[in-house]
Amino acid sequence: MKSVIDRDGNFVCTFEGGNINLDDPAYEGCTVVDGDAPLQEVNAAIEEEARLRLIEIEAERDEEHRHLHELEDRIAQLEALVNP
């Protein structure tokens, strides 16, 4: 397996089964490197992004739950005032 990175070092793709056509204008300035290290870096970044997003979502849910509890407490207080 080989990998393609663009002129800025960003991962473009991996390939196997043959060589690619580097004359393709879409690949201008790109470089072919052995192995899939660039892909592994991207995958690691995606997984880190997912992990952070999950923490963020869980925090949002905690905030929503806390807000719901506050609303339920207020409703209970109002009901107590209306029906002492």
Added chain:
Amino acid sequence: MTVLSVQNEFQSGDNVTATSLNNLVNQANFNADTTDSSTLEVHSSGYLKVKDNGIQAQHLKSDADDTNNNQRAVTTNHIRNNAITSAKIAANAVDSSEIASEAVTTAKIENDAVTLAKLQNIATSKVIGRTSAGDGDPELIDIKDDDAMANASATALATQQSIKAYVDNNGGNEVAILTGVINTGATIPLPDGYTQAQCAWMVAVGNVVSNHGDHNANHNLRMTANGDRVVTTTGIGTGSGSANYMIIGVK
């Protein structure tokens, strides 16, 4: 040496008559000393006989040239059936004239003993085979060096050179297949030596992280590659990801 022993010997003054002579001869016996007791012996009944195992080779009639074809003492009548063993036949004594036609069977030929030189000569560009229907004798099959395969014979073979030439000139397509992982927004690579018009491609969802402001909403995740092979991902909000791709080139 006394050959005969007689019953009554004539004495001096005896009258010799025909009767007395006949009696003398008829009553005489062979004397055992008259034989060598190795080739000849006196039988107990009084007659001479060849002694068992007494005849040696020198006692048989010899005729080196066999000019008369009837002078030699031993004929085939004197040899029992199946009596001659292989040890009695001198090396290289049997030639083809002593072997009957079609007498040599397969079992009489040693494995790997028949060399190519022992087969009949065959013409140039022929092999031994069979194309006629049914079992039968081997036949000569043509080997044709015909680059165009113009004859398309069903009973001839083609040379390696002509097969290659025909395939090179008329043969099948070349195919290239690339697989890999591609980043969203990138362009699927072309196999080396192929144009986009000679290729077909597809993508499938790879490693994706979805990031929406409203994570409870329904999202339609799609990863596609357009006509210019550019990979697009939708339904992941501000997330990112990669796709698995395959591109096939045929020319």
